[in-house]
Amino acid sequence: MEKKIFQYPNIDETALSFSLFGRTIDVQWYGLSYICGVLVAWYLMLMIVRNNHLWKNSRKPVSKSDIDDLITYMILGILIGGRLGYCIFYTPTYYLENPQKIFFLWEGGMSFHGGFLGVVIAGTFFAIRRNLPILSLGDIIAFSSPPGLFFGRIANFINGELWGKQTSFFLGMAFTKGGGQFCPDNKDSVCLRHPSQLYEAALEGILLLAIFFLLIYAFRALKKPGLIFGTFLMGYGFIRFCIEFVREADNFFVTETNPLGHAFQITSDFGLTMGQTLCLPMILIGFLLIWNAMRKNPKCY
Numbered sequence: 001m002e003k004k005i006f007q008y009p010n011i012d013e014t015a016l017s018f019s020l021f022g023r024t025i026d027v028q029w030y031g032l033s034y035i036c037g038v039l040v041a042w043y044l045m046l047m048i049v050r051n052n053h054l055w056k057n058s059r060k061p062v063s064k065s066d067i068d069d070l071i072t073y074m075i076l077g078i079l080i081g082g083r084l085g086y087c088i089f090y091t092p093t094y095y096l097e098n099p100q101k102i103f104f105l106w107e108g109g110m111s112f113h114g115g116f117l118g119v120v121i122a123g124t125f126f127a128i129r130r131n132l133p134i135l136s137l138g139d140i141i142a143f144s145s146p147p148g149l150f151f152g153r154i155a156n157f158i159n160g161e162l163w164g165k166q167t168s169f170f171l172g173m174a175f176t177k178g179g180g181q182f183c184p185d186n187k188d189s190v191c192l193r194h195p196s197q198l199y200e201a202a203l204e205g206i207l208l209l210a211i212f213f214l215l216i217y218a219f220r221a222l223k224k225p226g227l228i229f230g231t232f233l234m235g236y237g238f239i240r241f242c243i244e245f246v247r248e249a250d251n252f253f254v255t256e257t258n259p260l261g262h263a264f265q266i267t268s269d270f271g272l273t274m275g276q277t278l279c280l281p282m283i284l285i286g287f288l289l290i291w292n293a294m295r296k297n298p299k300c301y
Contacts (some may be wrong), residue, residue, distance in 0.1 A: 006195075008173045011158045030108075033155035034078070037148025040070050044144040054216060056223045061136040070126055074141065077122030078115045079105075085114010089274055091252055100159050112149075112240075135225035135289075142232035144213050149236075150205025157197035164194025171195060180248070196247040203239045207224040211235065224298065230289025237282035244276045 014026045034221025045067045062070075086109040087095040087102050095102055123141055127134045154191045156162045165182030170190030175181045183191035212228055215221035221228050248260020253274065273279075290300050 006171060006173055008160075008175050009158075010176045013159050029155040029158045030152075033151035034148075037070065037151045038075060038085060040147040040151075041074070041144035042067065044147070045070070045140050048140065048143060048216065048222065050129075054220065054222045055117075055136075056225065061133050062130075062140065066130060066132065067140075070123070070137075070141075070208070073122040073126045074119050077118035077120075079118075081117030081118015081121070082110040082112070085111030085117060089114065089278065090250060094252075113275075113282075116282075135229060135293075136222070138229035139222055139225060141228065142229045143216065145232060146205045146209035149208075150201045153197045153201035153205065157195060157201070162197055163248055164196035164199075165248050166191050167194050167246070168192065169194065177282075193248070194246040196243055199243050199246070200240070203243070204236055208232065208235050208239075218282070223226060223290075224293040226289040226298070227293035230286045230291075230293060231284045233286030234290065237279040237287070238288060241276050241279040241283070244273045244279075247273075 011029075013028055013030075015029045015032045016027050016252065018025055018027075046064060048054055049062055049064060049067055052060050054062060083105060089111055091109075109179050119141060120138075123137055126132070127137045132250075144257055160175050160177035160180055163178065164173055166183060169192075171194070173195045174190050174192055180193055181190055190297060211231065212221075215228060215231065250273075251261070253261040257268075258265050258271075260269070260271065261273065261279055263274035265271040
């Protein structure tokens with residue numbers, strides 16, 4: 001096999017280990033990504049809340065103490081929503097037969113769309129309870145979300161999971177761990193695949209955050225409640241929808257009659273993956289939020 005420009009780094013899944021009371025504690029990259037994502041999100045939320053001039057009528061809609069409390073709601077929304085989303089959207093039959101497994105978080109299995117819904121529900125509940133504007137709170141949460149997506153996809157890449165399809169593209173990598181190291185048509189040979197995790201990290205993480213900074217600091221987007229939230233929904237939905245075309249399908253959707261692993265198969269060669277299906281309502285709702293925010297007399301909540 002020809003040498004490629006980019007080689008898979010083959011980093012150990014354990015980020016660090018330490019001893020505590022005679023026991024060895026292993027900290028995985030995936031768990032560390034959640035911690036880093038939450039900490040950076042907290043910092044970014046405080047950063048824009050401190051600047052009154054970014055907001056409509058030069059009045060910030062929430063206080064620092066609100067942000068500190070909101071973090072707890074977000075963590076619960078991510079964990080509960082992410083786990084339930086994975087169980088419901090991707091493997092419902094298995095977890096209906098083994099409901100106790102829903103609580104086995106250490107076995108893996110989290111869904112972004114489920115975590116996102118969890119955060120939306122938790123954030124809405126928090127806003128109602130504190131009598132805060134829902135759309136502005138949604139803007140704050142959306143602005144702080146890309147770093148978590150970035151860290152999460154980097155952890156996926158390190159773990160050798162959620163790999164891309166086989167390719168001859170110059171960015172193709174030979175994964176050296178997980179099922180992605182084998183070619184789908186020949187389990188004894190190693191093939192090059194799209195590093196789709198890195199595509200998502202760059203586009204969902206870095207690009208989206210850069211767009212948010214531009215909209216907020218150059219175009220004062222926070223003065224239009226719902227604009228950043230809508231941009232996140234539409235931007236993430238579009239990016240994820242496109243990347244699904246080069247991302248390997250989930251094994252539990254692959255069958256002899258559905259070799260491409262479409263959740264909704266339209267023809268033998270065309271259909272939608274579960275990720276694409278869940279992104280469609282995100283794109284639509286994002287468009288409606290942007291349209292509402294840009295109106296002369298927008299509806300505010």
